[in-house]
Amino acid sequence: MIPVCPTTALPPGEATRVEADEPIAVFNVDGEFYAIDDTCTHQDASLADGWLDGCTVECPLHASCFDLRTGKVSGPPAKTPVRTHQVVVQDGMVYVQAGTTADGIA
């Protein structure tokens, strides 16, 4: 598991990027934490820099929207989903389990 930050350091509506083999973006949506691949599947943009709207994040470069729960993309220009990762909160710390999908399937 990769430690991200204390829960208090990632308030609702905020996002952060963690370095891993492929960087991961972690979001707090009204107290729920979600993690997806940080790099947009279209071109080179960091989704942690994007605009959070409910459970979707809009890419800061060309505005494709990704669902944080499923990784699915809503429309062009991106064509492929991002991977989702499982988030674990333990003793006030946020961790991500890279390589496992949000629903626990590797």
Place this chain on the structure above:
Amino acid sequence: MSSTIAVVGASLAGLSAARALRDQSYDGRIVVIGDEVHAPYDRPPLSKEFLAGTASPEDIALGAPDDEDLGLEWRLQTTAVGLDHLSRTVLLHDGTEVRADGVVLATGARARRLPGSEGLDGVHVLRSLDDAIALREDLAAAGRLVVIGAGFIGAEVAATARKLGLEVTVVETQPVPLAGPLGADMGAVCAGLHADHGTRLLTGTGVARLLGTGRVEAVELTDGTRLPADVVVVGIGATPNIEWLAHSGVALGNGVLTDARGATNTPGVVAVGDCAAAWSATAERHVRIEHWTNALEQPATAVATLLGAGGPVPTPVPYFWSDQYGARIQFAGSRREGDVARVVEGSCDDRSFLVVYERDGQPVAVLGMNQPRLFTRWRRQLRAAVPTAS
């Protein structure tokens, strides 16, 4: 009887219009007419990743797997040569025609050429995939590049060529590059990017002529200076592809003139993307926006107009980005001469900053360099602040 809509121009605006038609439940026939041999592709990478050799033609294809379901009738390698507005018939170069109930004009723009550069090898413009392939091949064997024009094409090509190891000189007639879109102060910051990366930028100087027989050998400036060149790239602006509409009765200016919802003066004909000059209530004139996001988003409104749907008049906040020497530049809003640029985050010297342009104390535009997160917030704020006309 089933109806037909003809989309003329098979690039970002044309494909976006075809997608929008299906999105808005149009179930008739859609014919997409385009003069290039390639299926629609994305142009921004042509001066960046594709030219650098890190993106392939497959990487920059615009088509998505879902597009198969759109049921589009493609007429590629086909040039529209005229439009009969009474019968809404698009005339094609091979003498055939497409009779339609509605027409979407999306023929974009082409690169302006330097008079006197015709027929000289080693002189390039950059607009199409074929242009980019030819330029990439030529750069691979070259040592010295001269770029004419320090606009978007000029800056991006210069940056990519430096990365490829070429010696680069950029020549610009204006005293400061990108002063039109960004203002003189911020244009000066962009001039600094060239200097940071070892590109020679010569401003306030014009080109007298190109020298060489068969192949270009040098660029002669108006002050007599001769710049030796293996390759020359001309990036001096773009011209809308509207000549084919000259006798169609469709009103033309600097582009196809439309109202704010994409309607031309001709019933059943709308125009979108780089070829269209849409009425802007904010600017109080027709504005031809030559940026990617406009070509992506504008068709939804124009198609609604074509299908007879109402809805509010959009007041978009224009947006573009540019990548120069690894710096990500993002701009949103409408800037005018006289607006005051204020740095609200970071510093220009660090090449990481956010600048807000203000008019009468109100923010009207925002520019970010390497500040995507903050930029996104400001862009949102601008969008929320713009009133929607009805």
